[in-house]
Amino acid sequence: MPRYEVRISQTAEKQLRRLPPADQERVAAKASALATDPRPAGTRKLRGYEDVWRVRVGPYRILYSVDDAEVIVIVLKVGHRSRVYR
Numbered sequence: 001m002p003r004y005e006v007r008i009s010q011t012a013e014k015q016l017r018r019l020p021p022a023d024q025e026r027v028a029a030k031a032s033a034l035a036t037d038p039r040p041a042g043t044r045k046l047r048g049y050e051d052v053w054r055v056r057v058g059p060y061r062i063l064y065s066v067d068d069a070e071v072i073v074i075v076l077k078v079g080h081r082s083r084v085y086r
Contacts (some may be wrong), residue, residue: 002076004066006035008075010012012062015078023060026080031064038066052076060084 001023008016008031010056016024035042046052046063061084063077077084 001036002071004035004071004073006031006075007071009077012078014076019060021076023058026059027060027062030055031062031075031078034064034075036064037066038073038083056081 007043012073016027019027031069034055039054043055046054051065051067053064053066055064059081060079061077061081062075062076064073
């Protein structure tokens, strides 16, 4: 299985920096793990979008897109589960 390149959008980077430091580390580690397995157990495809997935990290969610042809994972948004889908 090829190793995917993980890219973080400016929006997601800004949202990640606003999290508490301990949570930043957990979310960043989970985002980095998407390089080896872009669709790990527990991920769900979001309805209404062509190729947007979400993964849970405690009360936070990482929304990302996978481009299998280019072998890239793009992190779109990071945030608390109550606000990330807006």
